[in-house]
Amino acid sequence: MTRIGIVSTGSYLPDTVVGNEEIARGAGVSDEWIVRKTGIRERRRADDRDATSDLAARAALAALEQAGVQPQDVAYIVLATSTPDHPQPATASIVQHLIGAVNAAAFDINAVCSGFVYATTVAERLLRAADDGRYALVIGADIYSRILDYSDSKTAILFGDGAGAVLLGAVPEARGITETSLLSRGDQYRLISVPAGGSRMPANDRTLREGAHYFRMDGRGVRSFVQDNLPAALHELLERAGVERELVRHFVPHQANGVMLGEVWPELGLPRATMHLALEEYGNTGSASVPITLDVAHRRGEFADGETVLMAGFGGGMTVGAVLTRWAPTAFARPREQELTAVV
Template identity: 40%
Template sequence: PDYLTPPVSSQIQHALGAKDVGAFTLVAGCPGFVYALVVAQQFIAAGGCDNVLVIGAELISRYTDWSDRSTCILFADGAGAVVLQVSDEPCGVLSYVLGSDGSGAEYLIVPAGGTALPPSQETLDKGLHYLRMDGNKVFRFATRVLGKALEQAIQQAGLTTNDIDLFIPHQANARIIESAARHVKLPEEKVFMNIERYGNTSAASIPIALCEAFEQGRAKVGDTLAFVAFGSGLTWASAIVKIGERVAPVLVKRSWLSKPEWLSLDPLLGVTRATSSNVIKILANGLAPIGILLRKLSGLFRG
């Protein structure tokens, strides 16, 4: 975030010109995007919102120890966003599974900076403000829970593995992804991976992968997608999402070295207010490794 306080969500709300709307930051580590997607779906299903912007973003470099090759070579900064809207289509979040196990909190942790270990010269000297990870324990945890969470979400949606068009997992580790896919017998061609390009971008990894899946033609309107993620906490989440009609092309900005430039994004035309409030659709998504490019979406949230 730009500041420790206020949360970046309120700054985005202001930049969009979204007057008198709620904005909040949800912190759930790497599964944060899936958690936020579920929260957005609940707001829409309850009739409280018609349009919800969900952003998954992380700036891991701010607490990365560049001398620790067990972590610094794995992680990257990134951001991605989707817009969900009330719809009368049979689409949206069909099912989800959320989980947490705080007994493993120390497996992936920044030890200092909170009330447990307030910042001091000693904590700075000892490097306790950097991310620390027990890779072996995190790996065992992830391979134990991810496949099961994915299987549960598929079953709750009343579907089978054959109904899944594409599996878009959190991009943390290729072997972990392959383990989850094997658990539900998903063939390799239905698994999306881009970890070799970006590394682990935490809560941004699924929306970035979703964006690229559309770019590459591997995801399209009407497809049923499976999301699954795990992270610090320890936490995990899975969701089955059916894609509704997309009324805007994907917006992408990959370079953070130059001044952000907007690629063409058609206005969100043909977006109608539907009578049903229990389904949603993904309208647009975008990616910026450092900044989030949202200006073209502002008209949807004004007024």
């Protein structure tokens, strides 16, 4: 059976840098307070003219360029986002159009900040079943700046905008994705939400006045959820895969909050692993945070052939997901020029 793994990575971060001082003024806190509570110093903000599909398409093109793969060779585009361009159609369909992936089936997944890991799991299964030598683009993209209440110090300080992508395809024997794990705790769905704008609470004048269209989060509840569920989920995954914790060399988590990750890190029991973080510069980019961090580390040359990489996401739903992979050698191809198709 063909082994499926990461062939290349890509990311896109908007040019506009937003430092803590700007966020702190609106939220009634200080730069020092934000750093002490989160480890975040700045984040990126999308241009007013851009939607989530634009960021996703640029990250996807970066991954294709790195591998030297043409868009028409992509069989699937699976886009993880909780900030889609529209309620419908799927944002992935717009990405397919933007990059010219005319042969790809395209669809969205919303598992909030676990979305990229969920999407990777789905795409790997599709490719393995098809076994036809084509590729899948897995993208995480979010523009949280559009749904934040900047007076809310619990949420405004955390989030940035961005997109990350991986190209999945056939890899050499004894490389690639070896195990995945997904879980949901729907009884705790109220911990993270955007209450208005759906079928239960359609947007109207009242919901706008009450700010019900903004992102809301119970910070303490989320922290407890992560502490209670993430270590157990990862330990179960490694046991099922038959991989000793000492063999994990790289841990790429959702970049939720640097302080919280520092607190849960000892509980994971990964003595030889490096935990990769990019949140100091980019903040919490939702479903994009794992692939952005993966791309940053990869382009720095931090992953060696055959090393075990563990990726983990956690977020609204509440959800936890993890992917265990053995890194395959990837070639940095010469970038090619390709323009995005204009969407009217």
